[in-house]
Amino acid sequence: MYVFKFGGASVKDAEAVKNVAGILSGFRKDQLVIVISAMGKTTNALEKVVNAYMEQHPSVDENLKEVKEFHFKIMKELGFSETDPVWAEVNNSFVEIEWVLEEKPQREYNFCYDQIVSQGEMLSTKIISAYLNSIGVKNKFLDVRDVLQTDDTFREARINWELSERLICQKVNEILRSDNFIITQGFIGITSENYTTTLGREGSDYTAAIFSYCLNAKEMMVWKDVPGVMSADPKFSDEAVKLDQISYHDAIELTYYGATVIHPKTIKPLENKNIPLRVRSFKAPQEKGTSIGNYSATKPLVPCFIFKSNQILLSISAPDFSFIAEDNLCRLFGVFADKKIKVNLMQNSAISFSVCLDNDPFKLPGLIAELKKEFTVLYNDNLRLITVRHYYPSTIDQLMKGKDILVEQRSRQTAQLVMRENAA
Numbered sequence: 001m002y003v004f005k006f007g008g009a010s011v012k013d014a015e016a017v018k019n020v021a022g023i024l025s026g027f028r029k030d031q032l033v034i035v036i037s038a039m040g041k042t043t044n045a046l047e048k049v050v051n052a053y054m055e056q057h058p059s060v061d062e063n064l065k066e067v068k069e070f071h072f073k074i075m076k077e078l079g080f081s082e083t084d085p086v087w088a089e090v091n092n093s094f095v096e097i098e099w100v101l102e103e104k105p106q107r108e109y110n111f112c113y114d115q116i117v118s119q120g121e122m123l124s125t126k127i128i129s130a131y132l133n134s135i136g137v138k139n140k141f142l143d144v145r146d147v148l149q150t151d152d153t154f155r156e157a158r159i160n161w162e163l164s165e166r167l168i169c170q171k172v173n174e175i176l177r178s179d180n181f182i183i184t185q186g187f188i189g190i191t192s193e194n195y196t197t198t199l200g201r202e203g204s205d206y207t208a209a210i211f212s213y214c215l216n217a218k219e220m221m222v223w224k225d226v227p228g229v230m231s232a233d234p235k236f237s238d239e240a241v242k243l244d245q246i247s248y249h250d251a252i253e254l255t256y257y258g259a260t261v262i263h264p265k266t267i268k269p270l271e272n273k274n275i276p277l278r279v280r281s282f283k284a285p286q287e288k289g290t291s292i293g294n295y296s297a298t299k300p301l302v303p304c305f306i307f308k309s310n311q312i313l314l315s316i317s318a319p320d321f322s323f324i325a326e327d328n329l330c331r332l333f334g335v336f337a338d339k340k341i342k343v344n345l346m347q348n349s350a351i352s353f354s355v356c357l358d359n360d361p362f363k364l365p366g367l368i369a370e371l372k373k374e375f376t377v378l379y380n381d382n383l384r385l386i387t388v389r390h391y392y393p394s395t396i397d398q399l400m401k402g403k404d405i406l407v408e409q410r411s412r413q414t415a416q417l418v419m420r421e422n423a424a
Contacts, residue, residue: 001030001031001032001033001176001215001216001217001218002027002030002031002032002033002217002218002219002220002221003032003033003034003035003208003211003212003215003217003219003220003221004024004032004033004034004035004208004220004221004222004223005034005035005036005037005186005204005205005207005208005220005221005222005223006020006034006035006036006037006223006282007037007202007204007222007223007224008037008038008039008040008041008042008043009040009224009225010223010224010225010282011036011037011039011040011124011128012039012040012041013039013040013074013077014074014077014078016282017074017078017127017128017131018078019282020128020223020282021131021132021135021137022285023223023282023285024132024137024181025137026285028137028180029180030180031176031180031181032180032181032182033172033182033184033208033211033215033217034139034181034182034183034184035184035185035186035204035207035208035211036121036124036125036128036183036184036185036186036204037120037121037124037186037187037204038120038121038123038124038187039070039071039074039120039123039124039127040070042067042070042071042120042123042124043117043120043201045063045066045067045070046067046097046116046117046119046120047113047117048063049063049064049067049097049101049116050109050112050113050116050117053100053101053105053112053116054105054109054112056104056105060101061101064094064097064098064101067094068094071090071123071127072090074127075087075090075127078127078131078134079131079134080127080130080131080134084130085130086126086127086130089126089130090123090126090127093119093122093123093126094119096119097116097119100112100115100116101116108154109362110154110155111154111195113154113155113198114154114155114157114188114195114196114197114198115195115196117198118187118188118196118197118198121144121185121186121187121188121204122143122185122188124185125141125183125184125185126141128183129141129183132181132183137181138179138180138181139179139180139181139182139183140175140179140181140182140183141182141183141184142171142172142175142182142183142184143184143185144184144185144186144188144189144207145188145189145190145196146167146171147164147167147168147171147172148164148167148168148188148189148190148207148210149163149164149167149189149190149191149192150189150190150191150197150199151191151197152191152193152195152197153197153340154195154197154198155197155198155200156198156199156200156340157189157191157197157198157199159189159199159210164189164210164214165213165214168210168211168214168215169214169215172211172215184207184211185204185207186203186204186205186206186207186208187199187202187203187204187207188203188207199265200263200265202260202263203263203265204263205222205262205263205265205266206263206265206266208220208222208266209263209265209266209267209269209270209277210269212269212270212273212275213269213270213272213273213275216273216275217275218275219275219276219277219278220270220275220276220277220278221277221278221279221280222262222277222278222279222280223280223281223282223285224261224279224280224281224282225281225282225283226261226279226281227242227281227284227287227289227290228242228243228244228279228280228281228287228288228289228290229242229243229246229251229254229259229261229262229279229290229292230242230243230261231243231302231303231304231305232304232305232306232307233260233305233306233307236305236307237305240305241300241302242289242290243290243298243299243300243302243304244290244291244299244300245290245291245292245293245295245298245299246290246291246292246295246298247292247293247294247295247296247297247298248267248270248271248292248293248294248295250298250389251267251277251292252264252267252268252271253389253413253414254304254306254389255267257306257344257387257389257414257416258306258307258308258344258385258387259304259306261279262277262279262292267292270292271294274293274294276291276292276293276294277291277292277293278290278291278292279292298390301390302390303388303389303390303391303392303395304388304389304390305386305387305388306386306387306388306389307384307385307386308344308358308384308385308386308387309384309421310358310359310382310421311344311356311357311358311359311381311383311384311385311418311421312356312357312358312359312364312379312380312381312383313354313355313356313357313379313380313381313383313406313407313418314354314355314357314368314371314377314378314379315352315353315354315377315378315379316332316352316353316354316355316371316375316376316377317351317352317353317375317376318351318374318375318376319375319376321351322351323350323351324348324349324350324351324352324353328353328375329348329353331374332353332371332375335367335370335371336355336367338370339363339366339367339370340363341357341363341367342357342358343355343356343357344356344357344358344385345385345407345409345416345418347407347409354407356383356385356407356418359381380406382420382421382422383406383418383419383420383421384418384419384420384421385416385417385418386399386416386417386419387414387415387416388414388415388416389413389414390413391410391413391414391415396410396415396417399417400417403417403419403420404419404420405417405418405419406418406419406420
C-alpha cells in the first residue's frame, strides 16, 4: 500500500487534473491513499476572503466569487454540468463558507481562518474524486475529518496520534477491502468538538506522512513540479542540481531551516517506521526523482541552499543594559512559545539577544508589543536569510561578496547569513 500526495500545482487546472488521472491510471493494481491539496492558489485566494471578512471589508463577496468561478470553470472543462451530483456537493462547500461570512466575526482570526480556508481541500477532492470515477478510475472519497483528530490549536493543530491511528486503520482498511483508491484531503483535521482545524501552511505533506505511519505504507510519494529535491530553489539559483538520495537526518535539517519542497513535520513519522519518501515530478512521472530514507549520506553531497525572504531581525535588550542572562532568556522563549513564533536564527551577546523571524503581519505586532513590556526592541526588516548545508568556505565567501551582512553563523555542516533583501 502506498500513500501519494499531490500539491496545488499538480491540480491547478483541468489539464493538470487530467495529468494526475493519467499518473494514477498506471497504479491501478496498487492500493493507494491519495492526499490532495487545494487547487492552484486557492489557499491564497481563501486567505484573502478571511482577511476581508475579519476586517469587514466589502471586497469579501467579490473575493469569494473569484474562488467560485475558478472551481466551476475547471468542472465545466472536466465535462461536468450543473445536473451532475458533484456540482451540488461543491456548491455545498461554498454554502458552508457563506454561513461563516453571514455573521460578524465571533471568534479569533485563527479559528475563522480554519473554518474558511479548509474548504479549499474539500473543493479539490470532491471535484477530483468525481472526475476520476467518471473516467473509470474508481475511488472512494474520504473526508479526512472523519479520521484525523487534533487539538484546538487553530492554524497549527497538533495530532491526537492514538485516536487518529485507530480511526485511520479502521476506516481505510474497511474501504480498501472493496476499492483500491481512496481520495482524501491534506492540511485539515477536526477537534473533539467538531471544529475544523489546519495543520500549518503546506501541511498536506504532513497529512500524507500521518497516513503512511498509521497504515505502515510501503512508500510515500510526493508529486511536485520539480524533478525531485534540488540543491537550491531554481528560482534563486541556476546551478541547482537534483539530489538522488537524502538521509532522513539531512532531510530533517533541510526542512527545519526552511526548504519548502517538504513540510518540516513530514520526515519524523516516516523515519520512526523506516518508510521511504520519494519526491517525483508530475511533469515527468517516468523519472525516479529523489529518495529520502535510511541512508548513511546524501548523494551527490553538494552544498544545499535555502533562501527565506521577508525576514525580520529583532534585537532585544534590557532597558537598564543589564546582561541577557538565563532568567531573561527564559522569559523571552516563553513569549515566543506563547505567540507560536518559530525562530529561524538566534544570536546573543552580553547585553542583547537577536532573533531572525518570518515577518508575519498577524503575529509580529503582538510579539513586539509583548516584548516591549520588559525589554527594548529594535528591528531591521526587508531581510533575507540564506542557509547553506554542506558548505565550502569559498561558497560562503562568494555569497557574502558585496552584500550587507547583518548576522553570520557557521557550524561544521551549516552556515547562515542574514542580509539585506536587495543585496542578493
